Amino acid sequence: MKQMILSLLVVALLAPMGFADDDVVPAFTPSQAFDVDPVKLPDFKHKNLDNGMQVYYIPDHELPLVNVRIMFPAGKLHNPMDKPGLNNFVADMLLKGTENRSATEIAETIDFVGGSINTGAGNNTMYMNCGVMSRDMELGFELMADALMNPTFPEDEIERLRMQRVSGLMTNVDDPGTIADEQWNKWVYGDHPYSQPTVGTVESVQSFTRDDLVMQHQRLIVPGHAVMLLSGDFEYKDAQKLVNKYFSGWIGNNPPQVLIAGAEADKGREILLIDDPNAVQSEVRMGYILGPYNLGDDMYAFNLMDYIYGGGGFSSRLMKRVRTELGLTYGIYSGLDARVQNAAYSISGSTKNDGTGQFITESLRLMEEAVENGFTQEELRDAKAYMLGSYPRRFETPSQVAGQFQNALILDLGDPDEYIANYRKKMAAVDLDDINEMAKKYLHPDQVRIVVVGNAEVVKPMLDEVGTVTVKSIDEFKTEM
Numbered sequence: 001m002k003q004m005i006l007s008l009l010v011v012a013l014l015a016p017m018g019f020a021d022d023d024v025v026p027a028f029t030p031s032q033a034f035d036v037d038p039v040k041l042p043d044f045k046h047k048n049l050d051n052g053m054q055v056y057y058i059p060d061h062e063l064p065l066v067n068v069r070i071m072f073p074a075g076k077l078h079n080p081m082d083k084p085g086l087n088n089f090v091a092d093m094l095l096k097g098t099e100n101r102s103a104t105e106i107a108e109t110i111d112f113v114g115g116s117i118n119t120g121a122g123n124n125t126m127y128m129n130c131g132v133m134s135r136d137m138e139l140g141f142e143l144m145a146d147a148l149m150n151p152t153f154p155e156d157e158i159e160r161l162r163m164q165r166v167s168g169l170m171t172n173v174d175d176p177g178t179i180a181d182e183q184w185n186k187w188v189y190g191d192h193p194y195s196q197p198t199v200g201t202v203e204s205v206q207s208f209t210r211d212d213l214v215m216q217h218q219r220l221i222v223p224g225h226a227v228m229l230l231s232g233d234f235e236y237k238d239a240q241k242l243v244n245k246y247f248s249g250w251i252g253n254n255p256p257q258v259l260i261a262g263a264e265a266d267k268g269r270e271i272l273l274i275d276d277p278n279a280v281q282s283e284v285r286m287g288y289i290l291g292p293y294n295l296g297d298d299m300y301a302f303n304l305m306d307y308i309y310g311g312g313g314f315s316s317r318l319m320k321r322v323r324t325e326l327g328l329t330y331g332i333y334s335g336l337d338a339r340v341q342n343a344a345y346s347i348s349g350s351t352k353n354d355g356t357g358q359f360i361t362e363s364l365r366l367m368e369e370a371v372e373n374g375f376t377q378e379e380l381r382d383a384k385a386y387m388l389g390s391y392p393r394r395f396e397t398p399s400q401v402a403g404q405f406q407n408a409l410i411l412d413l414g415d416p417d418e419y420i421a422n423y424r425k426k427m428a429a430v431d432l433d434d435i436n437e438m439a440k441k442y443l444h445p446d447q448v449r450i451v452v453v454g455n456a457e458v459v460k461p462m463l464d465e466v467g468t469v470t471v472k473s474i475d476e477f478k479t480e481m
Helices: 002-017 086-093 103-112 134-149 155-172 176-189 202-207 210-220 236-247 296-311 317-325 353-373 377-395 398-410 416-428 432-442 456-463 474-478
Strands: 045-048 054-059 065-072 116-121 126-133 227-232 270-275 281-291 332-336 343-352 449-454 468-473
Touching (some): 054 236, 054 398, 086 116, 126 134, 126 398, 134 236, 155 210, 176 270, 176 281, 176 449, 227 398, 270 456, 281 353, 296 317, 296 377, 296 416, 317 332, 317 353, 353 432, 353 449, 377 398
Parallel strands (some): 054 227
Antiparallel strands (some): 045 054, 065 126, 065 227, 116 126, 281 343, 281 449, 332 343
16 A cells, blocks of 8 residues: 555656656757867877887876887787797796896886886787886886896796796686687688787797797897887976987897788688587687778778677677577677788677577678668767767877877878877768778678587587588697697
């Protein structure tokens, strides 16, 4: 009785405010006008040292912070094929001891001023990144220069890092998602550096010698191969003096050349099924090599097209159909991998074993539908609203600004200032015909190569209807990790 009285009171209170039972909440309609003003970057300077090192000075006085990023365009294309993960191992060893400081002293020195310093290596770069308060900028330069120019690669630190790496890789042996990712790269790229796992394999990590690390450091960590991105709260003259003090005397070999031929796209739909009899769900990876990440003038229309098809999270057709309507997954996403030479367009997600066939066929059907019928004006409007509106948020901190400059430089997107200034204008200029043309030009459902990690007894009959299936035991791949 009390519950009924409470309900009647709620209705009575809401009715005068315009929320009677027969009222409909008006739908949200995004504005038709888009903000196409360029992101306002501070006046930056681009200088080259005599040793070939490029330096970008990007001031930002909003916060008393400085971010220093030094990158080398030395990703997997510069990693020996017979030593997967070597670049990544070298990068991590740079902070494990120098001629002047031990690993502990480096860590304690940066921690004492509340800063951070880290290294890494991925598909396209090796890098060192340091963030400090403005007052500690010189200390950041000193630590970075010492680590880059004078690493000693102590044997005890090599063994410590080796044990950590092997332990992590052994943990991944039982992770279907990791197996799916790595085997899809091999399935698509074949005998090419992009097929290699970033951190290597147990076998490769165990094979690294100190000589391997020293030689790779001498070959790749050289000034003529380096780009510094200095962003944050500094005065140009002061920063230039510090750059010259710590880096103008750096001497190294000539930048290495990439001699690896581009990976070739395979024709025809083929499926690698990795049988895990204990799996209750399937990990699915599918796609194909598309070409260089920089698609030229097509890049803006392509990104909008992909946002609508599968890259836009809950706004995408893939998510709406495969997740929301069919309930086959928690998430499904598409995108173009950021790789300099041969980027792959891929779709990934996981689903229950008995939904694997429908997960794949619906994804391919939506791709075919996009090619044949294109998209709608409403979808384009919503995609533009998000991509144009969210773009300035990529420049909120000195580290983010440096990251955007890095992407433009490494991925060959042109002069960073010009690329960033024109991004929203060019994105806004894309029309419906443009994105429909992108679907026809870049979506190739017949070329999709697929990797599934799942229970073959349940999954294989479904996959036989999709393409040619090769079945292998998961135990075979565990030994490769």
